[in-house]
Amino acid sequence: MKIVFYGVITAIALSCNVQAAAIDFSTAWYQVAQKNDALQAKKEEVKYSQALQDAAKSLYLPNVDITGSYTHFDKPISVDTPPVGNFIPSFNVPLTNQNFAHSSLNAVLPVYTGGRITAAQDIRQAQVDEAQSNYNLATRATFTQLVQYYFGVVLAEQVYQVRLDAVDALADHLNHAVKFEQQGQIAKVERLMAQVSLDKAQIEAQKSLRDYEIAKLALTKMLKQQDSVLPTTPLFVNNSVTSVTPYLTKTLTDHPGIAILNAKREQAKGMVDMASAKHLPEVMLYGNYNLYSDDSATGELLPEWMVGVGVRIPIIERSGTSQEVVAAKSSVRQVNLLQMQMQQDLSILVEKTYAEMSQALEEYNSLASSQALSEETVVLRQKAFSQGLSTSLEVADSQLYATSIRVQRLSASYNYVKSLAQLLSVSGDIDHFMDYLQINGIEVK
Known part of the structure; x- marks a missing residue:
């Protein structure tokens, strides 16, 4: 029974790894960073914001266009001149033909806009910063997800192996129990207990195998691989972890969530400047070059070119400029409050995550003695059973x-x-993750 079950379940396990491609964690992270659709979408968001920023740089350039018109009048426009004494009689002077055509080259260059252009460019820059921070935030979240998937496979595989070891040990125990029953050294109930224990161990091993297959499938899909992957980086612990202070300081300084709120504050300030600029005058230079006009009197009178300075002074506007300024300032205060709340939430998150990490490390170290005791107990119970001193x-x-x-x-x-x-994702140190394994790290087998 032992040989049959162990052979079948081992064959299943081997078949899961026949086409598995070995991959370490660093390689897996590189592949995810390059292929993850969500991260690529965030990159496109950055490019989109950068394109809008580049577009805002042209706001100081002049507007140059060509205008043209063709007009048909119901009749030619003319003027009757009054007579001059008895010497010059009244006569009709044509001003336009019945069809009038005209085109010109026009240019307008903003000189002073009350800060509108500068505010618009500042807003575009802040939008680029926000998009980049969103990308950084998504990168950290994806890293955390990969760690869960990758080492989830490692954990599932090792748990499965532990369950197989239990099946092997209990199958040996059942074989001994069968022999002892045949020799009359133990009662039938003792052999049945051994059988029930083996059955339970087999069920747990099968569950562990399913968990392993599911975890490996999830990792394979995340890495966008056709064949299943086999992680080669082991689980680990590191007893030389520093205090929580460096993580907390770096989090409150460099976290993308705070950077996003900083960018939103700059955008809100830009909106304040743009709304305030509506009260200020605008000054522009303009020029016009006559490209074509017909041979009428009006066409001949038009100047070949002209330049000038224009000004626009707002007096009354129906857009509610004053309230727009109030709304924009309220947005700035809102962002400030959100940032204070985020700093508090991030502090709690760092403290909580650090405590969970420390607790897990303490649990791992504390269980070392329990593991040694349990293994020694197994040896003693098996010897005692063979001598009829244990059930x-x-x-x-x-x-x-x-x-x-x-x-x-x-x-x-x-x-x-x-x-x-x-913890490293929140504090922005994901590049140092493998250092915790390579420097004083303890591999868990």
């Missing part, structure tokens, strides 16, 4: 307890890695 139930319970301790310790190391990744 089958005691052997099975010791084996299952040893298995649970191993699984619990593996889970603690996974929780440590997951909390570490979230």
Whole structure:
């Protein structure tokens, strides 16, 4: 029974890894950063904002256009001149033909706009900063997700192996129980207890296999691979983690959420400047060059070119400029309040994540003695059972307890890695994640 089940379930496990491509975490993160659709969409958002920023740079340039018109009058326009004494009689002077055509080249250059152009350019720059911060925020969230998926596969595989070890041990115990029953050394109920314990272990092993397959499928899809992937970076812990202060300081300084609110504040300030500028005059230079006019008197009288200075002074507007200024200033105050709240929330998040990481590390280290004790207990119970000094139930319970301790310790190391990744993501140190494994890190096998 032991050989049949172990062979079948091992064959299933091997078939899952036949076409699996080995990949370490650094390579996996590089692939996700390059291929993740959500991150690519955020990159396009940055490009979009940059294009609008470039467009705003042309606001100081002149507007140059060509205008033309063709007009048909009901009759030619003319003027009757009054007679001059008895010497010059009255006569008719034609001013236009019945059809009048004219075209010209026009240019308008803003000289002073009350700060509208500068405010518009500042807003576009702030929008670029916001888009870049959104991309950074999405990158950190994707990194955390990859850590959960990648090391979730590592955890599921190791838990599965632990469950298989339990099946193997309990199958050995069942074989011994069968022999002892045949020799009359134990009762039938003892052998049945061994059988029930093995059945339970087989069920748990099958569940672990399904969990492993699901976790590996999720990671494969995230990496956009056709064949399944096999992580090679192990779970780990590191006992030389610093205090929470550096993480907290860096989070409150560099977190993209704060940068987003800073960008929104700059946009709100730009809106204040634009609304205030509506009260100020505008000054512009303009010029006109006559390209074509017909041969009528009016056409001949038109100047070939002209230049000048124009001014526009707002007196009364129906757009509610004053209230727009009030609304824009309210937006600035709103962003300031949101930033204070975010700083408080981020501080809580960092403290909480650091505490969870520390708790996971303490749990992993504390369970070392329990694991050693449980493994030694299994050995003693097996020897006692072979000498008739222990029951089958005691052997099975010791084996299952040893298995649970191993699984619990593996889970603690996974929780440590997951909390570490979230802590580094919040504080902006995801590039140093692998340092915690490579520098004084302890691999969990």
